[in-house]
Amino acid sequence: xxxxxDRKDIKTKDVWIISEGRFVSxxxxxxxxxxxxxxxxxxxxxxxxxxxxxxxxxxxxENVIGCRIKYHKSRSGIFxxxxxxxxxxxxxxSDNTPFVEEIISMLKIGDPSFQDEDLNKHFMxxxxxxxxxxxVLKRLSELNIEKIDDITAICEDIGHNRYQLNLQGNxxxxxxxxxxxxxxxxxxxxxxxxxxxxxxxxxxxxxHSFNARNYWRLIKFIQNNQPKYCVLNADYQLEYRVNDxxxxxxxxxxxxxxxxxxxxxxxxxxxxxxxxxxxKLFFSKKLDQSYTEKYLPMTYRKVFDMYEMNQVEKAAxxxxxxxxxxxxxxxxxxxxxxxxxxxxxxxxxxxxxKALEPIKSKLPLLYSEINKKAPQSDIGKLYLLxxxxxxxxx
Numbered sequence: 001x002x003x004x005x006d007r008k009d010i011k012t013k014d015v016w017i018i019s020e021g022r023f024v025s026x027x028x029x030x031x032x033x034x035x036x037x038x039x040x041x042x043x044x045x046x047x048x049x050x051x052x053x054x055x056x057x058x059x060x061x062e063n064v065i066g067c068r069i070k071y072h073k074s075r076s077g078i079f080x081x082x083x084x085x086x087x088x089x090x091x092x093x094s095d096n097t098p099f100v101e102e103i104i105s106m107l108k109i110g111d112p113s114f115q116d117e118d119l120n121k122h123f124m125x126x127x128x129x130x131x132x133x134x135x136v137l138k139r140l141s142e143l144n145i146e147k148i149d150d151i152t153a154i155c156e157d158i159g160h161n162r163y164q165l166n167l168q169g170n171x172x173x174x175x176x177x178x179x180x181x182x183x184x185x186x187x188x189x190x191x192x193x194x195x196x197x198x199x200x201x202x203x204x205x206x207x208h209s210f211n212a213r214n215y216w217r218l219i220k221f222i223q224n225n226q227p228k229y230c231v232l233n234a235d236y237q238l239e240y241r242v243n244d245x246x247x248x249x250x251x252x253x254x255x256x257x258x259x260x261x262x263x264x265x266x267x268x269x270x271x272x273x274x275x276x277x278x279x280k281l282f283f284s285k286k287l288d289q290s291y292t293e294k295y296l297p298m299t300y301r302k303v304f305d306m307y308e309m310n311q312v313e314k315a316a317x318x319x320x321x322x323x324x325x326x327x328x329x330x331x332x333x334x335x336x337x338x339x340x341x342x343x344x345x346x347x348x349x350x351x352x353x354k355a356l357e358p359i360k361s362k363l364p365l366l367y368s369e370i371n372k373k374a375p376q377s378d379i380g381k382l383y384l385l386x387x388x389x390x391x392x393x394x
Contacts, residue, residue: 014212015268017255019044021220021378031230031238034223041220045231049251050216051205052281053231053242055192058204062155062188064181066104066136068164069143070150073099104154105136107183131183140179145172153178155188158279158333159343159392194247202278202330207271218248250283252379257328257348260373260384267330267346275335279343282329287349287386291321297349297386303366317359324352326382342391351385 021041028036045053107127131137151174153165165188167174193200216239217232229242242248258265270276291297293314296304300321304314331345353374360367374381 015048015210015258015265015272016046016212017049017258018046018218018251026219026236028219028221032221032223037222040222043218043220044215045218045251046212047210047214048205049218049254050231050239052193052200052251052254053218053240053247055240055243058190058193058201059187060190060201060203061185062157062165064153064165064178064184064186065156065162066102066154066182067140067178068152068154069101069103069148071099071101071147072149102154103136103139105134105183107131107134107136127183134183136182137179140175140182143175145175148175151175151178153181158277158341159331194244198250198283200281202271202281202332205278207268207278208274210272218242218251220248249379252377253283253326253350253382254281254328256350256375256377256379256382257384260350261328261346261348261387263346263387263389264328264330264348267332267344270334271332276344277333279331279333280329284327284329286322286325287327287347291318293318296321299370299385303363307363307366320355320358321351321385324355325385326350326352326379340393342393344389344391346389347387348384349386349388350382353381353383 021043023039024042025038026040026042028040051058148171151167151171153167154162155165156162167177169177190201190204193202193204195201215234217234217236219230219232221228221230227245229245229248231239231242233239258268267276268278271278289295291300293304293311296318300317303317309317326349328348328350329345331343333341333343336342353371356367356370370383371381374383
C-alpha cells in the first residue's frame, strides 16, 4: 500500500482488465505442437480478465425454489385425476407425452442485503426455522417414486429469472436432493464464466480479494495463418488456452469502458469493496433503442446546438451513431440500509470513430474532438458515446 492511501480507495481506483500489447521474442515450442510465427504479442491481464477468459468450471450459489417432475407414461393414456394444489403447475398429457408437474415453493428465500451483517444472519436463522413448515416438503414426501421418470431442480436468480438444473443419480436420489435443498441456497456449477452469446456469470469471481497488482500474460500468436491465444502465469507457464477469440475482443472493450465510463468503474468498485453483489456482464453490438435526431447522447445534443443543420443532416449523424457500437451491460445488487434490494444495470455504449468518417470534412472540429477521446487499440478507436443506468426493485 502506498503511504497515505486507503486500502479501499486503492482497490477501487485501480480496476483494470488488459494492457496494450507489445511484441516479444518467446519460445512457444513447449506449448504449441505446430510451428508458430514470430514475434508474438504479449498483453498483461488482471485477475478479473483471467476469470472471464478461463474455460474451467465456476461455482455460484443459487436459490432452489422447486422442481420439475416427469412421470412415466400412463398405460391407459390418461395419467389419472388432477390434484388441485396451489403449489403445482401440471401439464396435460397425451398417449405419447409424459406427464409433467412443476412444484414451486412459496417460501421467500434469498440473502438479506442489510448493511448490518448481524441482522442479515438473524433473518437467515429465521428462514431456517420456518423452512420445515413449507407445505411443499409435505407434497414431495407424498410422491410415489415408482411413477417418476426424472426430476430436475428449478432455480431462481435475484432478478426472478428461472432455469432448470439437471441433477445426477436415480429418481430417488434426485428427490432426496430436492427435499434437502428446497428453499435453500445451493452450489451450482457452470461449465465456465462465459455462458453464451456475450453473457458472463460474474458471481463466480471473488471481487473482494481482487488485487490490481496481480497479473497474468495473455499471448497472441499466429498459427496456420490464424490468430490464437493462451494465458501464461508470471513465470511463463501455461494456464489455459483461449479457444474463442471473441472473448479477447470483449476484454479490450471492457477495458475501454472502464477507462472512460466512471459509472461502470464505480459499480465494479462497489463489488470489490463489498458494497454490492455482482450478477451478470453482457456484451452486445447495438442498443435496443436507436438514436434519432430527437433522441441523442448529450455530446451530440450540444453539437446540434452549435451548428446550424437541417433535419436531413441531423438524421444522417444520428444514423452514424447506430452503427459500429459496442455495448457493455453490467448488473449488480447494491447493499441497502433498509434491506430492500434493487437490481441496478449500468450500460456503457462505445462507438468506433470510423463510423464518423462521412462528417470528417464537414465537421472537422467535431471529428477532431471525438478522435482525441478514442485511444488506438486492437479493436479500433473507440470512445464513450453514452452511459446510462437504471434499476428495478427485486
